[in-house]
Amino acid sequence: MKLSVKLGLWIFICILLIETVSMIFLHNNVVRSRIDQELNSLKARGNSHRDVLEMAFNDxxxxxxxxxxAHTDTFVVVANSAGEVLLTSKEINEGMKKILDQSSSQLPRQGVILQSEWKEEAYIATVTPYETGTDKGSVYMFRDTENVKAFVSQLNxxxxxxxxWILSFMFITIFLLTKVLTRPLIIMKEATRKLSKGDFSVSVPVQSHDELGELAQSIQxxxxxxxxxxxxxxxxxxxxSHELRTPLTYIKGYADIARRTNIRPQERTHYLQIIGEESERVNRLLEELFSLARIDQNEFLITKERVQLFPFLHSIYERVLPAFLTKNIELQLDSDQDIFVDIDPSRFGQVLSNILDNALKYSNEGTTTTIRAIKRxxxxxxxxxxQGIGIPEEDIPYVFERLYRVEKSRARITGGFGLGLAIAKQLVEIHGGSLSVKSKPGAGTVFTIVLKES
Ligand SMILES: Nc1ncnc2c1ncn2[C@@H]1O[C@H](COP(=O)(O)OP(=O)(O)OP(=O)(O)O)[C@@H](O)[C@H]1O
Ligand SMILES: [Mg+2]
Structure with missing residues (x-):
């Protein structure tokens, strides 16, 4: 069953129940109070006749x-203590006689109701006792129930x-309400159906600020x-595929040449060497991609330990120093002694190597690279x-993306794939830290790692 129908049905049943119960209650109350009113006025009329009789009891x-x-819809019967009828304003019929017979002698002065069953009986009736110096008796008052019945049927x-009226109004309201309520749900259902089919270009309008609005926002x-x-x-x-195509083109080209018979052995060796280097490059690319994929799948477990930062940085410093010295770049290390961090030394070492490798690759001779560590x-x-070549401002947002390089053409000279920083960032993040960059072309670059202190 459709949600709108289900919702509509539920609202309908609930309102119908409430309406029926309150209608019955209201109807009964109106009828009862009308009957009470009739009986009370009948009794009051009887009492006033009694008063007149007691003042002067005569013909x-x-x-x-x-x-x-004579000209009202009520009738009066006056009877003495012996049951003799002294006065009647209407001929006594069977219905009235039945009521007259059930009257008792001990009556309160303000009178009693003899018959209130308006539904079954032809009359409602009251009786009031009177007492003169010589005799006692009763004043019976009757009223035809036709009037009340007519009133009730009109009320019905x-x-x-x-x-x-209420039901038709309810139908229209419920119809509109369920449409309004279920419309966003239907839009969202349609959107998720599209998503599951691989069409991600869906647009879910957020029409409200309630839970439905939030859901729409989440889907969007x-x-x-x-x-x-x-x-x-x-x-x-x-x-x-681009990265793979280039070395493979080289490999194929040089293999074709090396296969020729009319070349010198030295040349062949040279070409085979290039083939070897390019294969090595493809191999390295695949390995790095593979390790990135493993980090992505969270298969890359790190085993953290508490490490004193200065000796750790110093060991890395010593490892990379020869490369820097060869390129005539000064490398400085400046760190407090009492800093401790929770890291996986080999993984974190890879982060620093990747960043230092860039500093070396993208700096010119005679510059200085500084490693600093402080507590903040x-x-x-x-x-x-x-103090290297720096990164142009428009490239900065992308340097951590996979396979992104500022100068693609220099790739063959520097030998990079554009994966070093992507790997470094992932590794820092699984250590719970952050890696950011600031750079100015021509002036230099600074990479900053922030970690929690141990
Ligand atoms: N210190 C730096 N100075 C100038 N440019 C930098 C520096 N570090 C990174 N870059 C730029 O950011 C790009 C991405 O760096 P990343 O380390 O990810 O790749 P790569 O060094 O080119 O290759 P790989 O590290 O995979 O060998 C580099 O190609 C380079 O253009
Ligand atoms: Mg790099």
Whole structure:
């Protein structure tokens, strides 16, 4: 069953129940109060006849009472203590006689109700006792129930009409309400269906600030993320195939040449050497891609230990120093002694090597590269600053992306794939830290790692 139908049905049943119960309650109350009113007025009329009788009990008073009742819808019967009827304003019929017979002698002065069953009986009736100096008796008052019945049936018609109005109004309201309530859900259902089919270009309008609005917002965010990931994956695959194509073209070209019979052995050796180097390059690319994929899948477990930073940095410093000296670049290390961090030494060493490798590759002779480590608040800040060529501002947002290089043409000279920083960033992040860069073309670059202090 459709959600809108289900929702509509539930609202309908609930309102119908509430309406029926309150209608019945209201109807009964109106009828009861009308009957009470009729009975009370009947009794009051009887009492007032009694008062007149007690003031002057004679024929003319009785005549007077008869006259008073002649043109009303009420009837009066006055009977003495012996049960003799002294006065009647209407001929006593069977219905009235039945009521007269059940009267008792001990009556309260303000009178009692003898018959209130308006539904089954032809009359409602009251009785009031009177007492003169000579005799006692009763004043019976009757009223035809036809009037009340007519009133009730008119009331029923009104109620029926009101119910029809309310029901039709309810139908329209529920119809519109369920449409309004379920519309965003239907849009979202459609959107998720599209998403599951791989179409990420969905747009889910956020129409409200309630839970439905939040859900719409989440679906939109999910769609955008998926779209971005799809785009990224396509770009990445395009870059990889490009990266692989270049060395493979070299390998094929040089293999063709090396296969020729008319070349000198030295030449052949040279070409075979290039083939070897290019194969090595492809191998390295695949290995690095593989390790990135493993980090992505969280298979890359790191085993952290508490490490004193200065000796750790110093060992790395010593390892890379010869390369810097060969290129005539000064390398400085400046760190406090009492800094401790929780790191996986070999993985974190790879982070620093990747960044230092860049400093070396992208700096000219006679410059200085500085490794610094300081404590700030409860963090440890490690920075590697070079005085190299710098990174153009428009490239900075992308340097941590896979296979991104500022100068693609220099790749063959520097031998990079554009993976070093992507790997470094991932590794810093699985250590719970952050890696950022600031750079100025011509002036130099500084990479900053922030870690929690141990
Ligand atoms: N210290 C730096 N100075 C100037 N440019 C830099 C520096 N570090 C990185 N870059 C730029 O950012 C790009 C990405 O760096 P990354 O280390 O990811 O790749 P790579 O060094 O080219 O190759 P790989 O590290 O995979 O061998 C580099 O190609 C370079 O253009
Ligand atoms: Mg690099």
């Amino acid at each position: 003319s008073t009785l005549q007077h009472i008869r006259l008073m009742e 018609r009104h109620f029926m009409l009101a119910s029809i 965010t999910l769609a955008n993320d998926l779209n971005y990931m799809k785009q990224e994956r396509n770009d990445f695959l395009a870059s990889i 608040d409860r963090n440890v800040v490690i920075s590697i600053q070079d």
